[in-house]
Amino acid sequence: MYSQFFGNYLLSKQAVTTDQLVHAIQEQHTKHLRLGTLAMHAGLLTALQVDNVVIRQTHEDRLFGEIAIEEGLLTEEQVEELLNTQTPDYLLIGQTLVDDGVFTNTDLDKYIKSYQKENEISQLESDKEQQENLDALVRNLFLITLENVPEYVLQYLNLLFNNLLRFIGEDFTPLNPSIVSEFVTGRCSSQVVKGDFQLTSYFDMTEDAAVAFASRYVNDSFTEYDEYVQASVEDFLNLHNGLFNVNISNNNSEVSLQLDPPVSMDNTMISCSTETILLPIIYPFGIINLLISISESENSVLPETKNLNSLESLNNLEALMNDLEKMS
Amino acid sequence: MKLEDAKILIGDDSILARKQLKDIILSIGGTHFLEASNGQEAIDLYAANSPDIVFLDIVMPVVDGNGAIAEIMKNDPAADIVVVSSIGTQLQLKQAIQLGAKDFVQKPLNRNQIESILKTRFEGR
Numbered sequence: 001m002y003s004q005f006f007g008n009y010l011l012s013k014q015a016v017t018t019d020q021l022v023h024a025i026q027e028q029h030t031k032h033l034r035l036g037t038l039a040m041h042a043g044l045l046t047a048l049q050v051d052n053v054v055i056r057q058t059h060e061d062r063l064f065g066e067i068a069i070e071e072g073l074l075t076e077e078q079v080e081e082l083l084n085t086q087t088p089d090y091l092l093i094g095q096t097l098v099d100d101g102v103f104t105n106t107d108l109d110k111y112i113k114s115y116q117k118e119n120e121i122s123q124l125e126s127d128k129e130q131q132e133n134l135d136a137l138v139r140n141l142f143l144i145t146l147e148n149v150p151e152y153v154l155q156y157l158n159l160l161f162n163n164l165l166r167f168i169g170e171d172f173t174p175l176n177p178s179i180v181s182e183f184v185t186g187r188c189s190s191q192v193v194k195g196d197f198q199l200t201s202y203f204d205m206t207e208d209a210a211v212a213f214a215s216r217y218v219n220d221s222f223t224e225y226d227e228y229v230q231a232s233v234e235d236f237l238n239l240h241n242g243l244f245n246v247n248i249s250n251n252n253s254e255v256s257l258q259l260d261p262p263v264s265m266d267n268t269m270i271s272c273s274t275e276t277i278l279l280p281i282i283y284p285f286g287i288i289n290l291l292i293s294i295s296e297s298e299n300s301v302l303p304e305t306k307n308l309n310s311l312e313s314l315n316n317l318e319a320l321m322n323d324l325e326k327m328s
Numbered sequence: 329m330k331l332e333d334a335k336i337l338i339g340d341d342s343i344l345a346r347k348q349l350k351d352i353i354l355s356i357g358g359t360h361f362l363e364a365s366n367g368q369e370a371i372d373l374y375a376a377n378s379p380d381i382v383f384l385d386i387v388m389p390v391v392d393g394n395g396a397i398a399e400i401m402k403n404d405p406a407a408d409i410v411v412v413s414s415i416g417t418q419l420q421l422k423q424a425i426q427l428g429a430k431d432f433v434q435k436p437l438n439r440n441q442i443e444s445i446l447k448t449r450f451e452g453r
Binding site for chain 2: 218227228231232234235238239241242243244245246249256257258259260261263
């Protein structure tokens with residue numbers, strides 16, 4: 001699940017441009033991981049060895065595995081094992097960038113190792129470890145460009161990435177966040193979460209991206225932008241903000257938040273009077289521009305507690321529903 | 329009363345949510361629908377049509393679900409209102425039940441839940 005952040009890591013290291021990354025993300029679905037990439041990732045072959053086998057493949061039409069076995073680089077068992085192991089999906093984006101000539105196998109090897117090391121990602125992880133890593137990745141994402149991001153904004157994004165993974169698909173990459181003072185929307189839905197602090201989020205995308213987003217979200221196949229597509233995007237925003245409220249109030253009973261209905265902000269110039277973060281998120285079908293405006297009331301009680309993942313919040317919600325069941 | 333004869337009022341600002349609920353109720357046997365896209369429309373449609381059951385979203389523009397429940401219950405204390413709540417609106421949901429809502433369902437909607445709510449109130453086909 002770390003492909004989302006590997007792309008962002010490459011951006012932060014200036015190993016790729018945004019355009020190169022977007023292109024590779026859109027292209028990667030047509031590709032499969034190759035044995036050479038897998039062997040390099042497993043530490044069985046060096047980048048140079050992989051390149052040499054690939055060069056030999058240009059002279060004779062044979063499989064990578066056959067050549068590697070013949071040259072004594074890999075055993076048959078190793079090849080078998082590589083083909084059957086689960087691999088991190090960020091390898092594919094890396095391999096696509098190598099294919100596009102953005103960098104070499106040697107570079108890829110180096111970036112993967114430093115990415116894993118800097119983010120303490122190991123090959124085998126429990127769900128809990130994955131969650132903790134996601135927390136760290138979200139934090140790093142913001143440290144690059146912003147200072148003093150409130151804790152609840154990080155929680156908000158953490159939950160958003162989880163919800164995108166669960167409801168839309170894992171093939172997204174967040175670009176670097178920035179602070180904006182105004183923004184011109186295309187198709188845009190917005191919702192206010194208010195209470196001890198106020199957070200307004202905007203989901204902005206093109207019509208085509210909205211059609212694809214809605215199709216994935218409600219498992220339907222919309223063909224053109226209409227009121228159902230718009231309602232689907234609003235429904236996702238409403239669900240996500242609702243889960244955020246549940247998380248916040250589970251973490252801190254002092255804080256109570258309410259939701260306003262989602263509203264359409266199509267083709268509008270949003271002028272931001274309070275601090276507003278712009279975070280573009282790339283999917284193969286298009287870019288979602290997420291804007292978050294925050295303002296705090298003076299006596300705000302800000303949550304400084306553990307992050308719940310969305311599954312935990314759903315469980316907590318069930319308990320709440322049982323209580324309500326008894327009331328009604 | 330038979331479900332096919334029942335007047336069913338659905339109040340939700342999302343056209344998608346109204347369609348999803350309507351599709352479920354249609355598949356169970358309901359046929360007469362009234363649709364409101366905000367709390368005020370729900371109040372007005374209730375007054376004009378006296379529906380047999382009302383499904384109401386909480387978070388709605390103009391007048392929210394709880395505002396509508398209060399007004400409908402004031403005019404008709406026997407009103408049968410089921411709250412359809414989104415996740416994260418628990419405070420408002422508690423309030424809705426205190427205001428007189430008889431039942432609630434949680435989005436995303438579950439066909440079985442809707443069916444059991446309708447079965448306790450109406451005869452099937």
